[in-house]
Structures are given as C-alpha cells and as structure tokens.
Amino acid sequence: MAQAKYTTHLGMVDILPDEIRKWHYLENLIHEEAAKFNFEEIRTPIMEQTELIVRGLGQLSDIVSKEIFSFSRGEDNYVLRPELTAPVVRAYIQNHLDQRGGSQKLYYMGPMFRAERPQKGRQRQFHQFGLEVLGSSDAVADVEIIAFMIHICDKIGIKNTTLKLNSIGNPESRNSYKEALKTHLKPNFEKMSEVSQKRFEKNPLRILDSKEEEDQPFIESAPVITDFLSDESFSHYNKVKEYLADLEIPFEEDPYLVRGMDYYTETAFELISPDLGAQDALAGGGRYDLLVEEIGGQPTPAVGFAAGMERLFIACEELGIELGSEKKVDVYIVTLGEAARKWGVAQLPKIREKGLSATMDYKGRSMKAQMKDANRENAQFAIIVGENELNEGKFTFRDMKESEEELLTMDDIIKNLSVI
Ligand code: HAM
Numbered sequence: 001m002a003q004a005k006y007t008t009h010l011g012m013v014d015i016l017p018d019e020i021r022k023w024h025y026l027e028n029l030i031h032e033e034a035a036k037f038n039f040e041e042i043r044t045p046i047m048e049q050t051e052l053i054v055r056g057l058g059q060l061s062d063i064v065s066k067e068i069f070s071f072s073r074g075e076d077n078y079v080l081r082p083e084l085t086a087p088v089v090r091a092y093i094q095n096h097l098d099q100r101g102g103s104q105k106l107y108y109m110g111p112m113f114r115a116e117r118p119q120k121g122r123q124r125q126f127h128q129f130g131l132e133v134l135g136s137s138d139a140v141a142d143v144e145i146i147a148f149m150i151h152i153c154d155k156i157g158i159k160n161t162t163l164k165l166n167s168i169g170n171p172e173s174r175n176s177y178k179e180a181l182k183t184h185l186k187p188n189f190e191k192m193s194e195v196s197q198k199r200f201e202k203n204p205l206r207i208l209d210s211k212e213e214e215d216q217p218f219i220e221s222a223p224v225i226t227d228f229l230s231d232e233s234f235s236h237y238n239k240v241k242e243y244l245a246d247l248e249i250p251f252e253e254d255p256y257l258v259r260g261m262d263y264y265t266e267t268a269f270e271l272i273s274p275d276l277g278a279q280d281a282l283a284g285g286g287r288y289d290l291l292v293e294e295i296g297g298q299p300t301p302a303v304g305f306a307a308g309m310e311r312l313f314i315a316c317e318e319l320g321i322e323l324g325s326e327k328k329v330d331v332y333i334v335t336l337g338e339a340a341r342k343w344g345v346a347q348l349p350k351i352r353e354k355g356l357s358a359t360m361d362y363k364g365r366s367m368k369a370q371m372k373d374a375n376r377e378n379a380q381f382a383i384i385v386g387e388n389e390l391n392e393g394k395f396t397f398r399d400m401k402e403s404e405e406e407l408l409t410m411d412d413i414i415k416n417l418s419v420i
Contacts, residue, residue: 011116011124021324022316026309029155030109030129037148039107039131044087046111050077055295056086058262060203067114069124080113085263085288085304086295088132093297103135109309121279121311130285130306134292137301139239142267142287143247149271149283149305150249156312157321161282162272163249166257167237168205169229170265171290177228178204188218208256224255233266240267263288267303275318276311283307330356331417332374332400336367336386343390347383347410354418374400380420383413 008014015023034041050070057064069080081087088106091097097104109129116122131148133141146163153161168174181204189197193212200207208219229237244251251269259268268286276282285305292300316323331351333344344360351358359377361370367384374382384396384405397413398405408416 009124011118011122013123013125018327021327022313022322023309023324025324026129026156026312027109030107030152033148033152033155034107034131037105037131037144039105039148042088042091042106042108043110044081044084044091044108046081047078048081048087048090050079052086052090052295053079053082056089056261056263056291057083060206061261063114063260067116069113069115082112082114083261083306084108084110084112084128084130085132085261085306086291088304089134089288089292089295089297089302092134092300093292093295098135098298098300103133103141105131105133107131119279121276121308121314123310127309128306129309130304132302132304134302135300136303137236137289139236139243142240142303143243143249145285145303145305146244146269147247147249149285149307152307153271153282153312156316156323158273158282158312158315158319160274160319162274163244163251164254164257164270164272165241165244165251166225166254166268167229167233167240167266168225168258168264168268168286169233173228173230173233174205174225177223177225180223180228181205181207184222185218192218205258206260208258209260219256222256225258226253226255236266259284259286263291263294265289269305271307273311273315275315279311281308282311282315326378328357328378328380329359330380330420331358332370332377332379332382333358333360334367334370334374334382334384335360339387339390340385343385344383350410350414351417354414356417356420381417 053068054064059065063082068082071078088108092104107130110127111125112128113125115124118124131145133145150163182200185192185200185204185207189200191214193210193215196207196210196212196215207215208222210219257268257270264286266287266289270284271282272280273282283305287301287303289301292298292302333347335341335344348358348360361373365373371382379400382398382400384398389395394407394409395413396405397408397416
C-alpha cells in the first residue's frame with residue numbers, strides 16, 4: 001500500500017466507519033440518560049478567546065502553561081477548547097441562562113484539544129462528555145453529577161471503577177493548608193523532584209499530584225486538606241458522603257486528590273479504572289463555586305464532571321465489552337443489465353420509506369460480485385433481478401442468512417419486508 005502523503009497531526013486520529021457504531025451507541029446512550037436526569041444539551045464553539053481559558057483554568061495550570069493550541073488573527077486571540085467548563089460558564093453568562101429560572105442542568109459532548117505528549121489514552125484531540133449544574137450549592141447536585149457518571153459506566157458494563165473523593169474546601173482553608181504543606185515540605189526541599197521544587201512557591205498543592213518516586217515519602221507524610229476545612233465545607237462534604245452512601249455508591253476518600261484546574265472548590269472527585277494503564281482517570285470533576293464570578297458573572301455555585309470517551313472505549317476493550325450493533329443493511333438489490341439497474345434504483349426509496357435500509361451496487365459489477373458485496377455488507381435480504389424477472393414482474397427475494405429464496409411481486413416483497 002502506498003504511504004499517504006498527508007497524515008493527521010501527532011495525537012489526532014480519524015474515527016473510521018468500522019468504529020463509528022460504538023461512538024453512536026455511546027452518544028445515544030448519553031442523550032437518553034441525560035434526558036432521564038432532566039439535563040439539557042448545550043453546544044458551544046470549538047474556539048474560544050484565549051483569555052477565557054487562561055482566567056478560567058489558571059495561568060499555572062498544566063493546560064494553560066503548556067498545552068493549549070492558540071493562535072491570533074488580527075486583534076483576536078483564539079484557543080481550541082481544552083475543556084468545556086469555562087466555555088459553558090461563558091455561555092451561561094453571555095446568554096443570561098440564569099434568567100431561565102432554577103438551576104441550569106447542562107450536558108455536552110465533543111472534541112477537546114490539548115497539546116500533550118500522546119500515549120495510550122492521551123491524545124491531542126480527544127472527546128469528552130460532561131455535565132454541569134449552575135446555580136446550586138446543594139450537595140444533591142454534587143451527588144447527581146457523580147451518580148450520572150457512574151450510571152453511564154454501569155449501563156455500558158464498566159463496573160470495576162473506583163470513585164476517589166476529596167474536599168479541597170474554600171480559598172481561605174486552602175490557603176492555610178498551602179502554608180501547612182509548605183512548612184511540611186520545606187525541610188526536604190532539596191530532596192524533592194525538580195518539578196515539585198518548581199511548584200513549591202506558586203502551586204504547592206500540585207506537588208500532591210506528583211508521580212515522581214522521590215516525592216512519595218513527603219506526600220505520604222503530608223498534612224491532609226480535610227483537617228483544614230471550614231465548618232461549612234466540612235458539613236457539605238459530609239452530606240455528599242452521606243447521599244453517596246444512601247445511593248450505595250462506594251467511594252474512597254483520597255485527601256491528596258487535587259485537580260488540575262484552579263477553578264475547583266469544595267468537592268473534587270475522579271473515577272479511576274484499572275484498565276487504562278498510566279492514564280487511569282476515566283472521568284473527573286468537582287465544584288467550582290467561584291468560577292462564574294471570576295469570569296464576570298454574578299456569584300453562582302456550580303458543579304460538574306467530564307469523562308474521556310476514548311478512555312471509556314479503552315476500558316471496554318480491556319473488559320471485552322462490545323458497544324454498538326454490527327454493520328448491516330436490510331436489503332441489497334442485485335441487478336443484471338441496464339433495465340434491471342434502472343428498476344432497482346426506483347425501488348430503493350420504496351424500501352427506505354418502510355423504515356428499512358437499502359442499497360445496491362454503485363460500480364456496475366457482475367451479479368456474482370454483487371452477491372459477494374451483499375454478503376460483505378451483511379445484507380439480511382437480497383432482491384435479485386434480471387431481464388426475465390422484469391418481464392414477469394416477479395423477483396427473487398432471498399433471505400441471505402437462511403439461504404432461502406422465493407419469486408415474489410414487488411408488492412409482496414414490500415409486504416414481507418414490512419413485518420421484519
Ligand atoms: P479533566 O480531568 O481535565 O477535567 O478531564 C476529564 C477527562 O477527560 C479525564 O478524566 C480523561 O478521561 C479525559 N481526558 C483529559 N485529557 C485527555 C487527553 N489528552 N486524551 C484523552 N482523554 C483525556 C475537565 O476537563 C473538567 N472540565 C471536568 C469538569 C467539568 N469539572 C467540572 N466540570
């Protein structure tokens with residue numbers, strides 16, 4: 001096979017027809033289940049203003065500091081969206097969605113872009129689906145978000161995940177925790193990894209996320225953020241845990257779980273899968289009670305999560321779960337000669353009108369090649385027509401699976417098809 005002259009960019013992949021049925025399955029499942037949870041879909045542009053993402057996610061976050069795809073055109077700065085929480089908040093403010101009344105319960109799915117080093121489960125263009133609730137500070141919202149995330153995994157058949165849960169409190173408690181953490185780490189500063197040393201001053205919480213071996217002893221002995229929570233944060237966190245227990249959703253508390261973006265407050269969580277290798281997070285999210293105000297709106301508490309769709313598929317593959325139906329077509333019309341071909345073209349709409357799929361050869365191939373093609377397309381029935389059949393007005397109607405056939409008028413064929 002000749003090498004392609006042009007290829008996709010590093011970390012960006014085509015989704016080919018052979019894979020598309022699992023995407024359709026997952027997309028349909030998300031639409032259906034989101035409707036049951038009474039969430040509404042929101043679609044925002046692929047590109048946003050760079051400033052929104054920088055302000056929203058934080059200058060020091062990994063995404064902003066090294067992973068955004070951005071460019072300018074004229075006076076404007078564009079960024080390919082690396083996530084959808086900040087864009088959804090932007091849309092909420094810009095379109096005055098608060099005026100619709102009640103909490104806004106929104107969901108989305110689509111491509112995101114991060115200039116990361118590609119590896120299994122990590123792409124530069126990848127897909128997320130996610131939920132955001134804007135306008136509720138109630139623990140019920142946190143728990144509904146988590147329940148949806150688990151519910152989708154359950155529906156698919158991914159049942160071996162671990163829900164990790166933490167509360168990172170409000171900015172005041174976080175600041176006092178940061179100081180305590182720095183005091184704890186300082187005596188061992190020289191022994192810490194280079195990345196952690198860099199994070200020490202500006203972003204010490206991220207040190208807790210370090211995978212470097214030399215950092216582990218200091219992380220394991222570090223003070224925990226939950227000891228620094230205000231009474232209010234503590235009681236919110238307890239409510240979340242209580243409701244999760246009521247729903248029989250198991251969780252593991254992880255006091256060192258800190259998320260990558262600056263906008264998080266209070267509840268933080270991740271859904272971890274043992275089937276993903278190094279990139280083990282299927283989904284993640286939490287509260288971001290200050291973000292709406294931070295980017296120009298009225299104070300509005302909010303909570304959400306997003307899951308990586310490619311990562312869900314990787315987990316499915318590891319677990320032997322096949323999503324989506326197999327490729328098939330209901331009817332393939334096999335023709336011999338130009339008159340039969342003309343007749344065939346005219347029958348296709350009649351079959352499709354019955355809600356069935358129908359196709360025929362597009363290449364003028366022999367009858368034998370057309371039958372082979374019908375098998376390759378996994379046709380359930382074939383209608384075979386040549387000059388004789390045309391003259392007699394009766395056509396061979398073949399059940400491809402049973403290898404049985406009979407001669408029928410087109411009206412009878414349509415009647416037979418109507419009952420399948
Ligand atoms: P995140 O943890 O950055 O959170 O991403 C959520 C999920 O997207 C991850 O758990 C992972 O499954 C998937 N993901 C992230 N990066 C990649 C990548 N490079 N390749 C493949 N999959 C990836 C957020 O994006 C937040 N906006 C979630 C949120 C919503 N928080 C509140 N509301």
